[in-house]
Structure formats: C-alpha cells, structure tokens
Amino acid sequence: MLALERVSKTYPNGAQALARFSADIRQGEIVAIIGGSGCGKSTLLRAIAGLDRASSGTVTLDDEAIASPHAKIGIIFQEPRLLPWLSVADNIGFGLAELPAMERREKVARALARVGLADKAQAWPRELSGGQAQRVAIARALVPQPEVLLLDEPFSALDAFTRRDLQDHLLDLWADTRPTLILVTHDVDEAVVLADRVLVMRPRPGRLFDQIEINLGRPRDRNSPLFENFKRSVLTSLDRSLDRSVPDRDATQGPGQAMWW
Amino acid sequence: MISDAPVLQQTSEPAERAAAPSRLSRYAGPALGLVLPVTLAVGWELVVWFGWSNGRLVPPPSRVFATITELARSGELVRHIAATLWRVGLGFAFGVVAGTLLGAISGYWSLARRLLDPTVQALRAIPSLAWVPLFILWLGIFETSKIALIAVGVFFPVYLGVMGAILIVDRKIVEVGRTFRLSGFAMIRRILLPAVLPAYVVSLRVGLGLGWMFVVAAELIGASEGLGYLLLDGQQLGKPAQILAAIVIFAILGKLTDWLIEVAAAPFLRWQDAFGRAKGA
Numbered sequence: 001m002l003a004l005e006r007v008s009k010t011y012p013n014g015a016q017a018l019a020r021f022s023a024d025i026r027q028g029e030i031v032a033i034i035g036g037s038g039c040g041k042s043t044l045l046r047a048i049a050g051l052d053r054a055s056s057g058t059v060t061l062d063d064e065a066i067a068s069p070h071a072k073i074g075i076i077f078q079e080p081r082l083l084p085w086l087s088v089a090d091n092i093g094f095g096l097a098e099l100p101a102m103e104r105r106e107k108v109a110r111a112l113a114r115v116g117l118a119d120k121a122q123a124w125p126r127e128l129s130g131g132q133a134q135r136v137a138i139a140r141a142l143v144p145q146p147e148v149l150l151l152d153e154p155f156s157a158l159d160a161f162t163r164r165d166l167q168d169h170l171l172d173l174w175a176d177t178r179p180t181l182i183l184v185t186h187d188v189d190e191a192v193v194l195a196d197r198v199l200v201m202r203p204r205p206g207r208l209f210d211q212i213e214i215n216l217g218r219p220r221d222r223n224s225p226l227f228e229n230f231k232r233s234v235l236t237s238l239d240r241s242l243d244r245s246v247p248d249r250d251a252t253q254g255p256g257q258a259m260w261w
Numbered sequence: 262m263i264s265d266a267p268v269l270q271q272t273s274e275p276a277e278r279a280a281a282p283s284r285l286s287r288y289a290g291p292a293l294g295l296v297l298p299v300t301l302a303v304g305w306e307l308v309v310w311f312g313w314s315n316g317r318l319v320p321p322p323s324r325v326f327a328t329i330t331e332l333a334r335s336g337e338l339v340r341h342i343a344a345t346l347w348r349v350g351l352g353f354a355f356g357v358v359a360g361t362l363l364g365a366i367s368g369y370w371s372l373a374r375r376l377l378d379p380t381v382q383a384l385r386a387i388p389s390l391a392w393v394p395l396f397i398l399w400l401g402i403f404e405t406s407k408i409a410l411i412a413v414g415v416f417f418p419v420y421l422g423v424m425g426a427i428l429i430v431d432r433k434i435v436e437v438g439r440t441f442r443l444s445g446f447a448m449i450r451r452i453l454l455p456a457v458l459p460a461y462v463v464s465l466r467v468g469l470g471l472g473w474m475f476v477v478a479a480e481l482i483g484a485s486e487g488l489g490y491l492l493l494d495g496q497q498l499g500k501p502a503q504i505l506a507a508i509v510i511f512a513i514l515g516k517l518t519d520w521l522i523e524v525a526a527a528p529f530l531r532w533q534d535a536f537g538r539a540k541g542a
C-alpha cells in the first residue's frame with residue numbers, strides 16, 4: 001500500500017504548491033489525479049517518485065519511507081524522454097543493467113512484442129512517431145516490474161486517436177502484473193476510462209478536494225450513459241473545486257468539454 | 262509547328278536534369294575548394310618557370326615536392342614524422358584523459374566545480390607558451406617537457422568542452438537517470454557522457470588542433486628530430502623549400518588526424534537528430 005500522509009511542499013520562493021495531502025492507495029489500484037492548473041498534481045507525483053522531497057509529511061510504500069527514487073516505483077513523463085543515443089531495445093532495457101545480458105535481452109524482447117514494436121528493436125528514437133515513442137517509454141518503465149507506476153499526463157501530447165489507443169493499451173499492460181497506477185491528467189475522459197478512483201484537487205494551495213469512485217467494470221464503454229454520468233460528476237466536482245457556479249449540464253454537451261483544462 | 266518542338270524537349274529534359282545535379286553537387290563542393298590553391302600553385306610554378314622570379318625565397322611547388330621526396334628517400338622524413346606523431350599522440354592522450362576526467366567531475370559535482378574551476382580558468386588565462394621555461398627546468402630539455410606542453414594545450418579545450426556540455430544536458434534526460442537510481446559515476450557514464458558526445462568530439466578536434474600547434478612550439482625550442490626541427494633547420498640553413506615541405510606535411514597530418522577523429526566518432530553519433538545530419542545524408 002502506498003500511504004501519503006500530510007504531504008506538503010513549499011518552494012524556496014514561498015509559494016505553497018501542496019498542503020497536507022493525505023491519501024491511501026491500495027496495491028493494484030488505478031488512481032487518477034485531476035485538478036486545475038497549479039493545483040500541485042505534478043508536485044505530488046514528483047514527491048511520490050522521490051524526485052523532489054516534500055517539505056513535510058511522508059510518502060511510504062509498504063512501510064518504507066520514500067525520499068529518493070525507488071526500485072519499486074516507475075514513472076512515465078509527459079514526453080517519452082527516451083535516450084536518443086540508445087536503440088529502442090536498449091532504451092527499454094535501460095533499467096535492467098544489473099541483470100545478466102541473456103535475461104535482459106529476453107525481457108526486452110518480450111516487452112517489445114508486448115507493446116507491438118518488435119520490428120523497431122534496433123531503430124533510433126528519432127525514427128519513432130510520438131505514439132510509438134511513448135509506448136517505448138511505457139515499456140521501459142514497466143519492464144523492471146514496478147509495484148507503483150506514476151504517469152504524469154502521459155498522453156496529453158498525442159492526438160485523440162492515438163491517445164485512446166494508448167489508454168486501452170495501458171490497461172491491457174496493467175492487467176499483466178497489476179501494479180498500482182497513479183495518473184495525473186487534465187482529461188476527464190481519460191480519468192474515467194482508466195481509474196478506479198478519481199482524486200480531485202483544488203489549487204492555491206494544492207490540496208485534496210474530492211474523491212469519486214468509478215464503479216464501472218472493464219473494459220469501459222466510452223459512450224455508455226453510465227460513463228457519461230461519471231464524467232459529469234467529475235466535471236461538476238472540478239467546477240466546484242474552482243468555486244465556479246455549476247452550469248446545468250444536460251445531455252447536449254459539446255465534445256470540447258471532454259477535455260478539461 | 263513552332264510550338265511542337267519545345268513541348269517534346271520538355272518531356273525529356275527534366276529526367277536528365279534530375280540526375281545531373283546530384284552527380285555534380287557531389288564533386289562540385291570539394292572541387293570548388295581546390296580552385297584557389299591549385300591556381301596559386303600552378304601560377305607560381307609558371308612564374309618561376311618563365312624566369313620572372315628566381316623562386317629562391319618562395320620555392321615553386323615542384324621544388325617543395327622534390328624536397329619531400331628527397332627527404333623520404335633518405336628515410337629522414339619517416340624519422341621526423343614519427344618523432345612528431347609520437348609527441349602529439351602522447352601529449353594528446355594525456356591531455357584528453359585529464360581534461361575528460363576533470364571536466365566530467367566539475368561538470369557533475371557543483372562542489373568540485375566551485376573548488377576546481379576558478380583555478381583551471383586562471384591557469385587557462387596564462388599563455389601556454391609561458392610554461393616552456395618552467396617545464397624545461399622541471400622536466401628537462403628532452404621528451405617529457407615537450408609532451409607536457411602539448412598535453413597542457415590539449416587539456417583546456419577538452420576540459421571546457423566536457424564541463425560546459427554537461428552543464429547544459431537536458432534536465433529531463435538526467436531525471437530519467439535519477440528515476441533509475443543512477444548517481445555519481447554511473448550517471449556520468451550512462452547519461453552525461455553519451456549526451457555530451459557530439460560536443461565532446463568537437464572539443465577533441467579543437468584539442469588536437471592545439472596539440473599540433475604546441476608540438477611546433479615544443480620542437481622549435483629544442484629538438485634534434487621532428488617536423489618542427491625541420492622548420493628550424495630550414496631557417497638556419499636557408500632552405501625555404503624544406504620549411505615549406507615541413508609545413509605541407511603538418512597540414513596533411515593535421516587534416517588526416519582530424520579526419521580520423523571524425524571517422525572514428527561517426528558510428529557513435531548515428532543517433533543524432535540534427536540539422537547537420539540532414540545535410541550530410
């Protein structure tokens with residue numbers, strides 16, 4: 001279990017990005033974190049990843065305090081961040097340096113096949129499309145079999161079609177070993193498609209505002225009325241988190257509102 | 262009737278035109294660079310040939326070439342080239358190793374940078390030839406002081422190149438290393454050095470250029486063999502052809518070794534997604 005206890009972050013310039021954020025996340029749970037810009041979503045994720053230390057409060061994974069990057073925690077960023085001087089296969093195997101070469105090759109080959117890029121093993125990252133590169137990044141993060149996988153707006157730079165494709169693909173991969181997924185997103189659609197639970201954050205200072213359980217079986221039909229209902233309640237919560245008046249949301253919503261900024 | 266012919270021509274011409282520029286442009290670039298030196302050389306050769314100048318102080322290319330073949334036939338040339346190459350090679354190796362190590366350390370650890378860099382920068386400000394008397398006192402007149410001088414010349418561009426390039430490595434790439442728990446030498450080896458490799462190759466080439474510069478200085482000061490010695494010998498005995506011969510060989514060796522670095526580095530830089538690559542491909 002991943003336990004966040006009163007995690008706060010104040011930057012040296014005095015800005016408080018995160019205030020007393022607490023949450024318990026079960027092993028294997030998929031949690032989406034959503035909120036207005038400046039609500040500390042990414043700060044929170046970076047604290048869990050051990051990339052930035054929280055000013056106060058604790059992050060513990062299975063009773064082990066996290067203060068620096070941990071072998072059981074993987075992260076996928078908004079950009080693929082592949083190492084341009086390594087082939088696709090070597091990028092995926094980057095986190096397996098301690099394994100013997102045979103075992104590493106085997107795992108990399110399996111991961112490549114799993115993300116559908118077996119024919120790109122020897123390609124350079126510059127030769128990949130955006131979606132392919134992000135798939136390599138996912139494979140790279142998953143191949144050391146982390147218990148927790150953090151995703152910082154992983155699909156926001158992709159076109160709508162590729163994004164859907166990768167969301168489904170991510171769920172498919174998740175089912176293999178069922179790591180805990182913590183996903184920061186701007187996209188209400190994405191949160192409801194992927195998450196068991198949506199955490200809505202409120203800005204200035206960033207803190208937890210609301211939690212919405214998504215009690216929907218998988219695979220989820222993005223067009224079902226139930227799906228629409230959950231989307232609406234997340235959107236309503238988001239509007240309230242920003243102290244906006246809640247407009248009367250009827251069935252004739254424009255498609256633009258699915259992407260919530 | 263008049264309009265028929267041009268139409269027919271137009272259909273056949275584009276195909277020929279498409280093939281011609283690619284063949285032309287492949288040779289035109291290098292060939293264009295040769296126009297000026299070849300014209301000058303041939304021109305001067307003719308001037309001496311016609312007796313408009315005796316070519317005593319500025320010998321024509323044929324005489325320079327004759328000097329080179331003469332030196333080559335007596336085995337002198339190989340001895341001098343070997344001596345110089347040996348000095349440059351050793352000095353370059355020491356300079357590169359020291360420059361890379363210290364550059365990487367002060368690029369990566371800010372404490373080391375604050376400790377080390379001001380001193381290195383201050384030393385860099387000293388014209389390197391100013392070390393010559395000291396090196397001769399410390400290391401003697403023979404090989405050691407020469408190699409040390411060359412190493413000093415090579416060290417600074419390599420050190421600066423490595424440190425400067427590490428400082429501007431993309432933070433996002435470094436973070437990838439951090440998420441895989443790399444730090445210290447593992448971070449330098451697996452993330453920072455590969456990331457700076459293109460800049461590193463450039464600084465190696467600059468360093469090598471300085472190495473060739475300093476070997477001349479070292480050999481002018483006191484040597485009994487080497488291309489620099491040939492220069493000095495030519496001056497003292499009034500043999501401008503020998504001086505020019507040495508200069509020509511310096512040019513060839515300098516270009517050749519520079520090209521060697523470029524060729525040796527190319528396989529490691531194939532991953533680059535850069536402006537220069539697109540032009541080359």
